Amino acid sequence: MHTKLGAIAVALATGAATGVAQAQCGASGKDLLLTDVTAVTNYTPSPGGIDAASFGSLQTNVGSTALTSNIFSALHPVQAPNLYRLITSSGVSRFEQIGMGWAFHAGVPLNQAGFCTCEGGGGTSIGPGCSDPHTATSAGSAMNLGPRWQVNAASGALTHPYTAPSGTNAGRLQFAVADVTPALNPGAAYFAELIVVHAEDAGDGNALNNASVRPVLTSLAGDNPVISLSGATSPGVAAIQLWKDLVPGVVEAFVDVAGDGRFIVAARAVRLGGNQWDYEYAVFNLNSHRSAKSFTVQMPPGAAAVTPGFHDVSYHSGDGPGGATIVGTDWAFAQSADAAAWQTDDFAVDEAANALRWGTMYNFRLRGGVSPDLGEAVIGLFRPGSPEAVAAVVPVPARPSCLADHDGNGHVEVADIFAFLGDWFAGLPAGDALGDGGNGVPDIFAFLAAWFSGC
Template sequence: MNQRLTFVLFALAVTPVGVLAATSWNHGGGAGPAIGADVKVSALPDLHRWGRVGTVSSFNLGTTVCNIGDEIIPWVASTNHHPAIINNLYRLKDGRFEQVGMGWVKHGFFSTNSDGCGTCQDPGSGSLLGLGCSDTYSAILNGDQSRLGPRSDVNAFTGVFPYPPTLNSGTGRLSGRVQIQDGDLDPGLNPGAKYFFEGHYVVLEDAQDGNGDNNASHRRVRVTGTAPNWTLDFDGQPVQQRPALEAWRDNDPSVVITELRVPGEGRFLLGYNAYDNGDGTWSYEYALYNQNSDRSARGFAVPVPSGASVTSPGFHDVDYHSGEVYDGADWQYKLARGHAAWFTSAYAANPDANALRWGTIYNFRVTCDRPPGPSVLQVGLFKPGTPKRLTVAAIGPN
């Protein structure tokens, strides 16, 4: 008996006898191609501010997920057959789209099987997410420290993670929650900035059926309150099935976003733009998002013409926290062999190096005295495998 069916039958075994007819929905049936297990984040209904310690505040975002596939999905507490949920916060400021906060994984535990997606075919068990059914976790539940685990446990491409989590997030106002520095929120330091909160689900069956690319949605928020106790309120409606990076292009049509796919594995998105500084130089801005690649990235390289003047190299990442195992050292920069390049340690040297891992954006930037034109950039992959790097058509100094 396959593992998925075993868990579905286990979940049904604890439900009333009268709901066993729900098993007829498990593989969809009917005409048309099979979708398999597929979820989307359909709503981001609420926000919660936990408080502030020192110069750091913590928040969480509520999430509603819908079963849009043609299979009932196991949603079983205390196993790895439940959703792993993350929250991220991003800021768009001065033409730069950066991640300024991240939280630990929230482990799901019970499906409400509500009608938030339309007509829910209720399977009769909170250990299953039925066809057309929704399940909501409030912002407070998504920051419940008793149900948080490290991101390092999760392979977002396969959907596999251990349970119970290998680490506990701790207690207090901050641990495991989305942590943001005062300086990244203060309106006086961030004039004109726009902010976007993202909810992202990893579900084992969804990932194994190849449907993990539509699991992130985002919603614009604004900073309110008074110093130093800044808070966040909604400033728009949810944008479904699109990661927050796409808000950069939505707010600046000159931005280009392109997909990079690791063969047989996960997905990256690269956003980029070039800005004329009006003094004979151009600023090149790149935002690389790892949506669900477990192989992750350890290098980024932009070709530079011979004789070009390259100045103001920059790198931006987001801080891991609460005892997460990863090394947070910034990537090194080097201008050599015709490339402006950034890199972190190789996997063989440090498996916990600061690679670009799932659910995060890292930024790379340079100023150059050559105008933008077509270019082929390189993304070096972190974990062993083939290929060792990806190439992507974008723009760079010409």
């Protein structure tokens, strides 16, 4: 299904990839980059409505020195596959991770040219500028897969030998059939992401460009989903970074944990009907080993109760400490006098808790009568250490919502009239001043009455 949003995603991703090779080749030290998502293999869904896929890849050492790739030791690359869905309905945009797979342990490097100029490498190394291709079939073979929990993405340290999965589609990128069925997801766009991890890459300070994304299309062959590649790969770009390019109003922040890894926080606040606002936060853990246990946003003192929401991705096939799959218990929500917070169990209580671990993205959402301003969203860290938390500056609920202040900037101005009328004529929920589910002439009178009264 090639939707309008999907077509825009393809165009943007194609543009993002232009000239990347010239810009990134010749980096200092050892720098392993996932330079292309090359192919896809689709599998047969299970009776429970869970399907699977795997992706072929081209990984390139864009650095200046050779990088070890010895499958018989812990010094070799691993790749983690993810699947995302972007869907916008009634002005509200959701960018969600809907699938994940185990880590693919890459084998003997082939040292080919293609992305950079290959300077040559040996049987257990990827030379400067050399590329290493892997097929989608090998990336979906159980013998090449190991659980993510055995990988420290911040340092690149791996458990060796790794534990392979067993069972149909075990360890492969898994996702719900319902999440990719076109009729159930009108207008949705989809993205495949691969994250490469290597100890020498991390040791040389080059681990922050390890995610790459490519648009994909979804269709059905009978009742079976089919994923196909579309557009071009954007090397070094995480999937969540496309949200701000595709949807107006998204604010993005990089949050680095000292001595550890990086989170990417993307947020959007949008006015709805009836003087309500919707807040959407997507928090992606690129490579923080310490992971996240809580997410807290500021609220104005004494704010009315808001309606919360939460979305995560399902672990599977025994990916968790001791071989027990991490249980996807939703994070508990609580609203205090000046904050709204979600939290899972502490590490000391349960090291297999549903923490936001490397290579995954969770969503946190609010809806209520509070308008936005820039403020702090705090990520509480799961594994013990210092600091205990880090923060991003993104839109947060800041003040009671004023109907006349349509753009939510804290001032009632003539510009608000034009902004309201623009939404009203476009048929967007923000044009429904009365909150009765439709944009009618009474909504214009209600807005103007509020504007002339000052709120």
